[in-house]
Amino acid sequence: MTEETSITGSGGILRKRKIGKKKSNNAKKKMKVFQGTGEKVKVDRKMKKLFRKRVKEYNSDDDDDDDDNAADKSFLNKNQGAYSEKNGYGTRKLGADKLDEESELSEGEDDDENIEVLPTVTKFAEGCRAFRIAFKSIIKKSALDDVLGPILSGQKKLVAQKLAEEESEKKLRGEAKKEKLLIGEKGHIKPSNYLDSHEKFLIGVATKGVVKLFNAVSKAQSTQKGLNPASSKDEKVIKKRRKEAFFTALGKRSASSSDTSAKVVASGEPPSWAPLRDNYMLTSCKLKDWDKMQETPEDEDVGKSSHGSSSDDD
Amino acid sequence: MARFRDKKRKVFVKPIVQKKLGAVDHVTGDKIPKSFVFSRGKLPGPLRQLQMDLRKLMLPFTALNLKEKKRNSLKDFLNVAGPMGVTHFLMLSKTDASPYMKVARTPQGPTLTFKINKYSLASDVAQSQLRPRCPKDLFKNPPLIVLSGFGTGEQHLKLTTIMFQNIFPAIDVNTVKLSSCQRIVLLNYNKDTKLIDFRHYSIRLQPVGVSRRIRKFVQNHQIPDLRNLQDVSDFVTRAGYGSESEVDEEAATVTLVSNLGRTNKASSKSAVRLQEIGPRMTLQLVRVEEGLCTGGVIFSEYGYGAEKKLDKREDSQIEDSDHEEDEDDSDNADEMEEDTENGNDD
Numbered sequence: 001m002t003e004e005t006s007i008t009g010s011g012g013i014l015r016k017r018k019i020g021k022k023k024s025n026n027a028k029k030k031m032k033v034f035q036g037t038g039e040k041v042k043v044d045r046k047m048k049k050l051f052r053k054r055v056k057e058y059n060s061d062d063d064d065d066d067d068d069n070a071a072d073k074s075f076l077n078k079n080q081g082a083y084s085e086k087n088g089y090g091t092r093k094l095g096a097d098k099l100d101e102e103s104e105l106s107e108g109e110d111d112d113e114n115i116e117v118l119p120t121v122t123k124f125a126e127g128c129r130a131f132r133i134a135f136k137s138i139i140k141k142s143a144l145d146d147v148l149g150p151i152l153s154g155q156k157k158l159v160a161q162k163l164a165e166e167e168s169e170k171k172l173r174g175e176a177k178k179e180k181l182l183i184g185e186k187g188h189i190k191p192s193n194y195l196d197s198h199e200k201f202l203i204g205v206a207t208k209g210v211v212k213l214f215n216a217v218s219k220a221q222s223t224q225k226g227l228n229p230a231s232s233k234d235e236k237v238i239k240k241r242r243k244e245a246f247f248t249a250l251g252k253r254s255a256s257s258s259d260t261s262a263k264v265v266a267s268g269e270p271p272s273w274a275p276l277r278d279n280y281m282l283t284s285c286k287l288k289d290w291d292k293m294q295e296t297p298e299d300e301d302v303g304k305s306s307h308g309s310s311s312d313d314d
Numbered sequence: 315m316a317r318f319r320d321k322k323r324k325v326f327v328k329p330i331v332q333k334k335l336g337a338v339d340h341v342t343g344d345k346i347p348k349s350f351v352f353s354r355g356k357l358p359g360p361l362r363q364l365q366m367d368l369r370k371l372m373l374p375f376t377a378l379n380l381k382e383k384k385r386n387s388l389k390d391f392l393n394v395a396g397p398m399g400v401t402h403f404l405m406l407s408k409t410d411a412s413p414y415m416k417v418a419r420t421p422q423g424p425t426l427t428f429k430i431n432k433y434s435l436a437s438d439v440a441q442s443q444l445r446p447r448c449p450k451d452l453f454k455n456p457p458l459i460v461l462s463g464f465g466t467g468e469q470h471l472k473l474t475t476i477m478f479q480n481i482f483p484a485i486d487v488n489t490v491k492l493s494s495c496q497r498i499v500l501l502n503y504n505k506d507t508k509l510i511d512f513r514h515y516s517i518r519l520q521p522v523g524v525s526r527r528i529r530k531f532v533q534n535h536q537i538p539d540l541r542n543l544q545d546v547s548d549f550v551t552r553a554g555y556g557s558e559s560e561v562d563e564e565a566a567t568v569t570l571v572s573n574l575g576r577t578n579k580a581s582s583k584s585a586v587r588l589q590e591i592g593p594r595m596t597l598q599l600v601r602v603e604e605g606l607c608t609g610g611v612i613f614s615e616y617g618y619g620a621e622k623k624l625d626k627r628e629d630s631q632i633e634d635s636d637h638e639e640d641e642d643d644s645d646n647a648d649e650m651e652e653d654t655e656n657g658n659d660d
Contacts, residue, residue: 180358181358183358183410184361185358185360186412186413187430188435189434189438190434190441190442191434191439191442191594198511202502202511202513203515205500205502206460206500206588207566207586209498210458210498210517210588211566211567211568211586213458213485213487214492214495214568217487217490218569218571220488221571238488
């Protein structure tokens with residue numbers, strides 16, 4: 001029975017007021033009657049049906065209804081208690097009575113204004129339903145299935161555009177970064193866990209060089225066993241021994257010309273005899289005139305390369 | 315505030331004390347070459363690591379913690395190099411094409427520019443090995459250098475040889491201690507590809523004919539695990555697994571003059587074992603300049619003075635186009651003559 005509580009438009013109210021006046025008087029009378037009797041009113045089923053039907057048909061907008069209503073009222077007066085079931089209606093009427101009393105003070109002016117201001121009329125029930133449907137639909141919508149989240153539909157396109165732009169920018173930036181990293185890593189290679197043939201060959205070459213040097217060292221230092229080359233005491237003895245060793249080597253050299261120490265000697269400058277110079281047996285290659293001494297080392301290099309992989313140890 | 319500053323300055327001046335380390339070897343009396351390793355321009359991460367590795371390689375006669383700033387020019391380094399006795403610069407730089415390494419002799423040059431085709435860091439090399447080796451005093455002595463395959467008689471190669479020989483202190487065969495020879499730098503030139511392989515190894519000597527167990531026992535002085543053995547003699551007699559490189563043992567053996575460590579006794583045979591430390595580089599000599607990063611180009615991989623040649627070509631082309639019109643007539647006449655000659659021959 002929601003239709004019972006229907007908001008009535010201004011026109012209705014205006015007309016009702018007058019009716020209400022009558023009604024209020026009636027109600028007062030009725031109430032008095034009601035209280036006075038205090039007995040329970042019996043309502044026939046037929047009557048009840050009829051009442052309901054009439055209530056359904058009731059429309060405050062129509063002028064005719066008012067008459068009906070009035071008839072109702074009069075009817076009600078006869079069958080008091082009929083309203084006891086429809087309490088809401090009754091209370092509303094009572095509220096309306098109060099309103100009427102207030103409006104009585106400024107009746108003439110109010111009437112004209114109200115008519116102008118509120119021209120449209122909507123049923124409360126209809127409004128409620130529409131509102132409910134709208135509200136439900138909003139609640140039903142989950143923000144999850146929309147990528148953008150809850151956004152006013154008008155701006156949806158703009159926001160999507162902006163997001164797409166941002167994404168593309170991010171991508172570009174990431175690519176630039178990656179490229180930079182790649183350039184930075186250019187040439188950087190992680191070695192494999194096993195030794196490939198090239199690495200083995202290189203290790204072999206290095207080993208050969210080390211062995212050559214160590215052998216030369218052992219040969220040179222075998223003459224000065226037990227003496228400390230750094231101390232001045234042993235200096236003379238060492239020099240003597242070295243000289244002897246050198247001369248014995250010279251004697252041998254005529255027989256076998258390939259000697260590691262001899263090579264070092266030979267790579268010096270040709271004009272003066274190498275052992276007489278101060279820097280004998282030291283690094284003889286000077287950077288100063290590297291392009292002037294071409295002939296002697298070249299021959300040597302050829303000899304070396306014929307040995308196999310030539311290696312120079314310093 | 316003033317006091318604080320004084321303290322700071324003292325800290326900054328400290329490195330000069332290193333000069334005492336000696337610009338001159340006190341046994342042989344040779345000048346000891348020193349080096350700076352630094353970068354020109356901003357380097358990416360791996361190359362900065364490579365720079366650090368190179369500094370470690372150049373130890374002990376290099377500035378390990380050399381700080382460089384963006385505004386430091388080559389002149390700044392040169393000014394410091396004089397009083398510090400620094401003789402060589404190693405400069406790393408990078409372009410979009412590839413990283414480069416310049417090796418220069420300090421006051422006057424020459425400068426060798428190498429293109430680094432490939433490189434691996436020391437950490438990469440260590441990661442690839444099962445048991446990377448790094449004894450405490452590995453970097454306390456300068457490395458030996460072995461140059462191989464440079465004897466092709468070409469000038470720039472000779473210059474490269476000399477440059478790298480002089481970058482490390484010379485070794486006097488009569489006085490050198492074998493215990494100080496811990497590392498070796500190998501430069502191997504490949505004639506066909508014109509690439510130089512740059513490797514860095516640690517040297518280890520092991521007595522020949524001694525099983526690994528006993529060697530370890532002598533080395534570490536730790537009580538061995540005898541749980542699985544029946545008798546003590548088993549520990550000595552039972553042979554362990556064969557050594558990993560038994561094959562070329564003969565070529566890699568050395569007879570020592572003096573004791574070296576606990577395991578290598580004098581006049582006993584020892585095997586030379588090398589293990590890579592890194593960094594590893596494949597270099598290509600691109601250019602040789604007379605001065606320190608300036609001066610005339612002595613050698614260029616892409617032809618001597620490639621740019622000049624290009625200019626000349628352009629000039630000649632322009633001249634040709636001028637002359638062409640004049641010569642056209644005469645050319646035609648020549649052709650006619652030739653034709654007639656041919657006809658006569660037939």
